[in-house]
Amino acid sequence: MLRVDALHAHYGRAHILQGVSFSVAKGDALVLLGRNGAGKSTTFKSLIGLVRPTSGRIAFDGQDIAGHEPHVIARAGLGYVPEERRIFTDLTVMENLEVGRLPARDGQPPWTPERLFGIFPNLAAMRTRPGGRMSGGEQQMLAIARTLMGNPRLILLDEPSEGLAPVIVEQMVHAIRAMRDGGVTVVLAEQNLHFALAVADHATIIEKGRIAWAGRVAELQADAGLRETWLAL
Amino acid sequence: MSMALPPCRRTKRCGSCAPPEPVSALLVQLLSGLSGASSLFLVAAGLTVIFGVTRVVNFSHGSLTMLGAYLGWSILTRLPRGPEYFVLGIVLTALATAGIGALIEMLLLRRIYRAPELLQLLFTFGIVLVVQDAAQFLWGPNDLPLPRAPWLRSFVTIAGERVPFYDLVLIGIGPLVLAALWLLFTRTRWGTLVRAATQDREMVAALGVDQRRLFTTVFALGAGLAGMGGALALPDASANLQIDLNIITDAFVVVVVGGLGSLPGAFLASLLIGVLQSFGIVLFPQATLVLVFVIMAAVLVVRPNGLLGRAPAVARGAGQGFAAIRPAVPLLLRLGAAALVLAVLAPLAVGPFVLSVMTEMLIAMLFAASLHFMMGPGGMASFGHAAWFGIGAYAAAFAVKGLALGMGAGLLLAPLLAGVAAALFGWFVVRLSGVYLAMLTLAFAQIVWAAMFQAVEITGGDNGVLGVWPAPWAADRRVFYWLVLALCVGATLLLRRVLYAPFGYALRASRDSELRAEAIGLDTTLLRLAAFTLAGAAAGLAGGLAAFSKGSVFPGFISISRSVDGLLMVLLGGVQSMAGPVVGAVAYTGLFDLLLLATDQWRAMLGLAIIVLVLVFPQGIAGSIHRLWLRGREA
Numbered sequence: 078m079l080r081v082d083a084l085h086a087h088y089g090r091a092h093i094l095q096g097v098s099f100s101v102a103k104g105d106a107l108v109l110l111g112r113n114g115a116g117k118s119t120t121f122k123s124l125i126g127l128v129r130p131t132s133g134r135i136a137f138d139g140q141d142i143a144g145h146e147p148h149v150i151a152r153a154g155l156g157y158v159p160e161e162r163r164i165f166t167d168l169t170v171m172e173n174l175e176v177g178r179l180p181a182r183d184g185q186p187p188w189t190p191e192r193l194f195g196i197f198p199n200l201a202a203m204r205t206r207p208g209g210r211m212s213g214g215e216q217q218m219l220a221i222a223r224t225l226m227g228n229p230r231l232i233l234l235d236e237p238s239e240g241l242a243p244v245i246v247e248q249m250v251h252a253i254r255a256m257r258d259g260g261v262t263v264v265l266a267e268q269n270l271h272f273a274l275a276v277a278d279h280a281t282i283i284e285k286g287r288i289a290w291a292g293r294v295a296e297l298q299a300d301a302g303l304r305e306t307w308l309a310l
Numbered sequence: 311m312s313m314a315l316p317p318c319r320r321t322k323r324c325g326s327c328a329p330p331e332p333v334s335a336l337l338v339q340l341l342s343g344l345s346g347a348s349s350l351f352l353v354a355a356g357l358t359v360i361f362g363v364t365r366v367v368n369f370s371h372g373s374l375t376m377l378g379a380y381l382g383w384s385i386l387t388r389l390p391r392g393p394e395y396f397v398l399g400i401v402l403t404a405l406a407t408a409g410i411g412a413l414i415e416m417l418l419l420r421r422i423y424r425a426p427e428l429l430q431l432l433f434t435f436g437i438v439l440v441v442q443d444a445a446q447f448l449w450g451p452n453d454l455p456l457p458r459a460p461w462l463r464s465f466v467t468i469a470g471e472r473v474p475f476y477d478l479v480l481i482g483i484g485p486l487v488l489a490a491l492w493l494l495f496t497r498t499r500w501g502t503l504v505r506a507a508t509q510d511r512e513m514v515a516a517l518g519v520d521q522r523r524l525f526t527t528v529f530a531l532g533a534g535l536a537g538m539g540g541a542l543a544l545p546d547a548s549a550n551l552q553i554d555l556n557i558i559t560d561a562f563v564v565v566v567v568g569g570l571g572s573l574p575g576a577f578l579a580s581l582l583i584g585v586l587q588s589f590g591i592v593l594f595p596q597a598t599l600v601l602v603f604v605i606m607a608a609v610l611v612v613r614p615n616g617l618l619g620r621a622p623a624v625a626r627g628a629g630q631g632f633a634a635i636r637p638a639v640p641l642l643l644r645l646g647a648a649a650l651v652l653a654v655l656a657p658l659a660v661g662p663f664v665l666s667v668m669t670e671m672l673i674a675m676l677f678a679a680s681l682h683f684m685m686g687p688g689g690m691a692s693f694g695h696a697a698w699f700g701i702g703a704y705a706a707a708f709a710v711k712g713l714a715l716g717m718g719a720g721l722l723l724a725p726l727l728a729g730v731a732a733a734l735f736g737w738f739v740v741r742l743s744g745v746y747l748a749m750l751t752l753a754f755a756q757i758v759w760a761a762m763f764q765a766v767e768i769t770g771g772d773n774g775v776l777g778v779w780p781a782p783w784a785a786d787r788r789v790f791y792w793l794v795l796a797l798c799v800g801a802t803l804l805l806r807r808v809l810y811a812p813f814g815y816a817l818r819a820s821r822d823s824e825l826r827a828e829a830i831g832l833d834t835t836l837l838r839l840a841a842f843t844l845a846g847a848a849a850g851l852a853g854g855l856a857a858f859s860k861g862s863v864f865p866g867f868i869s870i871s872r873s874v875d876g877l878l879m880v881l882l883g884g885v886q887s888m889a890g891p892v893v894g895a896v897a898y899t900g901l902f903d904l905l906l907l908a909t910d911q912w913r914a915m916l917g918l919a920i921i922v923l924v925l926v927f928p929q930g931i932a933g934s935i936h937r938l939w940l941r942g943r944e945a
Contacts, residue, residue, distance in 0.1 A: 125516050126515075126516075127512060127515075127516060146515070146520075147512070147515040147516045148515045148516075148517075148518050148519055148520045148521065151515075151516055151517055151518030152518045157516045159513070159516070163510050163513040165505070165506045165509050165510065165513075166509065167505060167508075167509060168502065168505060168506055168509075172502045172505075172506075173506075175499060175502050176502060176503060176506045176514060176517055176519070177517045177518075178499075179517075179518045223517065224517065227517060227518050
């Protein structure tokens, strides 16, 4: 579904991604783990086209999307939920969802506001509330729902559990499982190991812009030394 | 606030009418003001919508209004004269200007969205110049009044007063357009996308929306509104070549007073300004413009972001600023010293014409250096630097002609008055961010210009102040040149010295990060105000010298084009070093004199030069050269 090959990216002169490679199969859920500044967010921004990669290949559904415009990549079926959520604070919940709407694809049933409210019940009660007057957890749900409105085949979730209360994190786990049931492939970046283990099958660890380890989530769970080396603070 | 000589609004009472009843006269005046506000609102609404999404302050918006007036004239004079054809003509005009706007966006503006905002302003000013010459070429230099159909001349009687029917039509159009825009922006998918893009256009793109199409359609809508505003004003005025700069100044004031990006704010502010102008013309014909400025200042003191505006969000994915200032390398210092020696010795070798050009270059150098001081290290974009230059020039002239003092007093009064004026004006505006500041400095300069134009008793109006000659001891052109050389080089070096003093570092710190500067105990507002005042005083000295050099002072000393001259000099030379404005001023003065000699279409030529310059060097010439130099060193 998605194959990233020797991806390099710079911010100005800083060499952030120094050859990132990984791949995800259709219907799978992969988690990118790594400390702050390891390059997780930059990887996502390079995938969606907000950062122009300096070299490397990104094959999405067989076509090379590296260096394309963000809207072209999004229309190809790659959804992106940024770490900062970037809700349109002046727009209501329904309007935020409308901005994300794209035509249905693959003969799959499209995501509608009503279907999304089934996954995120909190949002159903605040259809006309401006995005700026929502809590962090509600904004996170809205950000994910907004991206799902584009009927993505694969969704990039950048630290969806960051700064959320445990109850909300629990809801988020259910939401991601519901997404997968709906046929969406998931790639998420996380620092919260427990959350990652609850939703993903495969894990890739990024350190200083390079891939440090890749394998099954279960292996990571079993190997405390591995976690100590790459993830402990 | 008609900035040029107000073209006689034919709905105004003529001198031969009987004096009206006081109360109903107020009503008529009020209605006339409200009707004027409508067309102003359309233009300002277009400006504010375009800015919201593209983050470009579109200087050429006034040109679109002017094109609307001319196209409207061409279309309406070819149609039958019934009201239904008038409506058709207005709609056709709006569509035509929308099309022109879309073309401008796709061919030109699209390429500069990531450039620094001052370059964007300059770029759109290039379009203003080109459109001006194009309009003159197509429609000729004379005003084109619209022959008015009988229904356009009819009156309605309200409270015993005859109110022009067309005024009532205009009064109705403003709220109608506001309502239509509101529906468009809140009830359609397009409107929702536009509002989302106003907040975070990068995120909108990441959600699969093609920004280019959004930008083009928004620009077309804004341009259509501008054109419609221009055409609707036709029956009360005429199509003329002054519309562009007049309306853009008014629109800037409206948008700033109403709050950048707020449509209801623009509507309220248009009403306020429109009514104010209408009453001002009757009550204080000499002080209308000052009144507008006072109101604007009052609003900004109470609500710095305008009546209904909010603190400007930092638009994501917007352009970057300029590179840092670097001290001159020793080679440059040696070149400068050599140039100075040559400049001192020059009068012994060159003739009077070259000497006068060199005098002009020196004055331009100080003017550019003062602007650079404000823009570069101060980080304050000014589009009206000619205000200080002009105040200095008029102060010098006033000292000599009005107070019968000598040249020395004149040259003292010039920087003093300009500095005081800059301090007063700066007090209101230094806290504002880039585009607000650029718009307000422009508006202020236009107001000073119009005030000098209107105050005929003191300034002689368009005839200017004549006979402002240097004192007898400096009457010799060479002695005067040496005086100018000493003062301009001295003042420029002083500005450079200040830049590398602790004050200069503190100033640059406040420019680069206001928050962090305040956190380490710098009073950023005071620092910026001091820089603003100093720059104003230096420009005033340049203006005073210019007055004695020319022997006269005209309102043209304060024109927009002089402000733009200064900007071009600074950007030509580069904002990054103190040597930039010096080199830029010398190069620009020389080039411009050549251009004037070579062609009648100097405006179009200059405009095209600006457009090409910004397209090729979106970071400014010096910035681009510096980047090439860095690349060369790495290779």
